[in-house]
Amino acid sequence: MLVILHGKSAADASIKDAIERVRQRGHSLTVQTTQEPGDAARFASEAVRSGIEIVVAGGGDGLLSEVINGVLTMDEFPKTAVGVLPVGTANDFASGCGIPPDPFEALLLSAEGMPLMIDVGKASDRFFINTITAGFGAEVTARTPSSMKKAVGGGAYSITAFITAVRLQPYEVTIRMPEGGTHESILLLTAANGRQAGGGYEVAPKASIDDGLLDVMFVREFLLRDLKAVAQELSHLGETEGRFVYYKQLPSLDIEFREESPVNVDGEPQTMRTLTITLLHRRLPFLLPRDTPLHRSR
16 A cells, blocks of 8 residues: 655654554555655556555645546556545545544555545546536635635635625636536536535535536626525525526536636646536545445445
8 A cells, every 4th residue: 555645744743653553453555755746646657557556645635636647647447446644734525525534544444445436527638536616716726825715614605705705706608518508607616526625615415426427516696685595595505496506417518718717626726718527437446434425335
């Protein structure tokens, strides 16, 4: 088993102790520490090439995404299973899956658990495991400090109040889905494989990571007088058809912005004008708790 550990966590005593305790249980465990962007993907690709059976991402959602891309770039039908040691800031994917936050328990799950096959998203040429956010959510990630990002996770009013406070301009976008195309003025769009984003905010309450579907949500432009109605719709995602909030499960979608716009892929900010999002069904073996709420076939 290879643990790819974020460099910022390399000196953490609790992680060192957890690694040693797992080794004492008879498991072979090697650690590689990242020093710069791209290291995790490279280490993961090399692990797949070497036939390593388990690769553990020791970090947050960004490092996990790097590891996923390294594994799937080397082999789009990998036998190497992926696990998570959730020691990042948000750990949205791990938290949503019920992976233990305790380092020893998380590593033990990866060492002794049985992998489940999960879906993986693909955004143009990049794989993702959790969520894609465009518009407001991506702009928050790119421009605000971690303390502000944590505030976004507080609930529906956190999002709508923040949109109003900073007077964000809507994004003009054409969205093409299997059901047809639509042109919208949106403030926020997410396409999710997992359920959480933004440090714990549930953007896709119906999502499963083995159903072959993306959970797509977007918030249309609204006036201040509609704030309460928007918050209500965000608080009941997927329950009813909303006037301001769209939420459906789709196998794919294409997005075209009027101009280059902020897009966040598994926590990594980018700017794009066009984006094709698809889902690779049950493509990746992943070490998860047997009672994880996100896997239907557990």
